[in-house]
Amino acid sequence: MAQERSLPPVVQRMWGREPMPRRGPRPRLDLDTITTAAIEIADAEGMAAVSMSGVASRVGVAATALYRYVDSKEDLLTAMADAVAPEPPDPAGMHWRDYLALWTRAHRDLILQHAWVLSITVYAPPMGPRRLLWLDRAIAALAGTGLDDGEKINVASTLTGYALTDAALEHTAKLGFPELEGSGIEGASDYGEVLAEVLDPEAYPALAAAVRSGAFGGAEGWVEDADFRFGLDLLLDGVERLIARRQPR
Amino acid sequence: MAQERSLPPVVQRMWGREPMPRRGPRPRLDLDTITTAAIEIADAEGMAAVSMSGVASRVGVAATALYRYVDSKEDLLTAMADAVAPEPPDPAGMHWRDYLALWTRAHRDLILQHAWVLSITVYAPPMGPRRLLWLDRAIAALAGTGLDDGEKINVASTLTGYALTDAALEHTAKLGFPELEGSGIEGASDYGEVLAEVLDPEAYPALAAAVRSGAFGGAEGWVEDADFRFGLDLLLDGVERLIARRQPR
DNA sequence: AAAAACTATGAACGCCATACACAGTAGGCC
DNA sequence: GGCCTACTGTGTATGGCGTTCATAGTTTTT
Structure with a gap:
């Protein structure tokens, strides 16, 4: 004071x-x-x-x-x-998991549509009315789960971070890597080839093996959104398990 | 070609x-x-x-x-x-979960020690020898879990993103918010008070309630690292569940 | 009608990343 | 041994940037 x-x-x-x-x-x-x-x-x-x-x-x-x-x-x-943030989706009547999945996806899509957001430090806690509205909706969706308010906020923060991370990855995967501009390397699969050229299999055994097995293959076997859903499910599984621990019935 | x-x-x-x-x-x-x-x-x-x-x-x-x-x-x-990246921790003989927890924490600590990293676009896929070594170790730690290489990379990416997110949050929570410099608002608990002042409880019902309940209380009830471990466990629980699905024995 | 409060302006400052022509240096080759 | 050639570091210059400040202009109050 x-x-x-x-x-x-x-x-x-x-x-x-x-x-x-x-x-x-x-x-x-x-x-x-x-x-x-x-x-x-x-x-x-x-x-x-x-x-x-x-x-x-x-x-x-x-x-x-x-x-x-x-x-x-x-x-x-x-x-x-x-x-830039539009109205968040409406959680009315949705199961928390469905809503948070929708919420996170919308968040990621928002960032992808305005990729410049990535070059601002979005990590600072939100102070503006629109981003706080998003936070509000995420907390609201977790009502009745038995989580306390701090936990709800943590869940929302983690999901926000995930949306950012994934948007950034997807952005660079689609548009190529700024460092490699003009070098003939453009997509994710070319990235794998670069790694293969540069990696010493003795110093990087696991990574070299993954590269050789085509884990960065890109186009082949590429499923729209698969990577995003993968990580998201990871997180939501974790949340679900936490909720189950809080409501042991 | x-x-x-x-x-x-x-x-x-x-x-x-x-x-x-x-x-x-x-x-x-x-x-x-x-x-x-x-x-x-x-x-x-x-x-x-x-x-x-x-x-x-x-x-x-x-x-x-x-x-x-x-x-x-x-x-x-x-x-x-x-x-800036030092040698990653050595996974030899560790259970994947213990190692990835250690790995992610080390990653976060690294960023906190060199907070300027946050103002670089770290999201671009790594091309340098040191960050790729970190990636290699994470993949290596997941050997024998039944995940395929793509999944392993996704896990590592997600954890990297989480380390970034959490480092950024912790950084701003400790050092205060750049936007609020010189306004007398400094810590996380003051942040809550600002929100309380500005939030309309009708437009932001869930968030306003959380603020009133002291979810941004900060110092009181603060446990070192609690927030970090919370999200990390969320993620690792998800990974564990995925592994269980891949090896149903 | 005069004063006070507030707005937008224009010029100027210092800093920055970067381009380019040049001077100096050291190995390759006769 | 001496020239050529490739290469390094320097100096100068440019255009743009964010920001400061004194000033001119505009509207309300008295």
């Missing part, structure tokens, strides 16, 4: 609490139109194309005008990361 | 294949000393302090000299991400 505790301006604006100035000209913008413009740029041209001046010119102001609404570019990025 | 397929220079250098020039002056550097210098800077002052000129002046050359060893800063970053 020794220190003034107030939310930073951006957080307030994220929650729609735009300060209404009593005097002076009306603001021409609000945080929403700014983040929307930034998101459009990121969607179209990638995160690298998002610059303060770029966003500013898209909304029709000078670059420096943005700093009336955002303290730094960092702020803008976190606002973007919240604003 | 239509295209020349050759590894990019950095990848070759990561694997110790430094080109030995036949003529001209001997190179004063190699990739290793460069990445070592960069890592020292990142460890001491954070990723933001890693600039080409900074790294260059630390190794005693002009900034542009680095481009003889690295095609771009991106390249340097991926080399760094590989070079």
Whole structure:
């Protein structure tokens, strides 16, 4: 209590609490139109194309005008990361497991549709209204399972992390590896060939064997979504087992 | 086969294949000393302090000299991400579950000790010798479980992602949230208070209830590592169940 | 009508990654 | 031994970036 505790301006604006100035000209913008413009740029041209001046010119102001609404570019990025999230799916009447599977998949698809999210540190605990709504729905879905609130939050965090991980993997698997651009190596199966070329079977016995057996084969035997469902089921099995432990009937 | 397929220079250098020039002056550097210098800077002052000129002046050359060893800063970053990894723990004689728990924990601790890793896209499939060695050990630990190679790799990927997720969470929980710097909000429990202030219980019923019940309490009832072990056990339970399905005896 | 409060602007700063021409160096070859 | 050639590190330069600051302009209050 020794220190003034107030939310930073951006957080307030994220929650729609735009300060209404009593005097002076009306603001021409609000945080929403700014983040929307930034998101459009990121969607179209990638995160690298998002610059303060770029966003500013898209909304029709000078670059420096943005700093009336955002303290730094960092702020803008976190606002973007919240604003991309749509409404979460509705858990009404669904079994927790079905819902969480749907929820995690939707989360992953969301990230894949806006892959630039991966280049923001999404790991920071959510502060914005939309991501918190997702969290709320996940917790709600776990009502009646016997888990305590802390456990519910942990489950949601773990699933969020999994959605991120899988989205990132799928993204690089589809679009190729940035490091290998222009080297003729493009897909996941080529990745395997690279490994085969570089790996010393004595130093990397298990991995070399896996590569030789074609575990990175890619196209052949590829089932849409198989990898995602694999890990997801792993996690949900774990949750189910935890719930069973909490309700031993 | 239509295209020349050759590894990019950095990848070759990561694997110790430094080109030995036949003529001209001997190179004063190699990739290793460069990445070592960069890592020292990142460890001491954070990723933001890693600039080409900074790294260059630390190794005693002009900034542009680095481009003889690295095609771009991106390249340097991926080399760094590989070079921080120490030797993985030795799986000899351990049960797969014990080893993977140890492995994942070591992985997380590694990231926490070099938190700047989180600001690199670590999601790209590993190409460097050290991270691939970690992957090799995880696969090796799963020998004799009846999983096929693809499944083993998926397990390792999922655990890697979990280590990342948890490291990021723990990092921000300890050091506070960058967005809230200078606002008097510092730990995880303050985070809960912020949420309480901002959340509308009607729009966020489950989350608001969790917050009120003190699920973000932080210090009280905090057990070292509890959150990490929670998710890890979730995952390993899932793996165990999968293995049981593969070997139904 | 004047003052006060607030907005957007334009110019400027420092930093960064990177391109390019050049100077210096050292092995290969006659 | 001396030239050629390939290669390394340097210096300079460029364009872009995020951000600061003083200023001009606009609207409300008094």
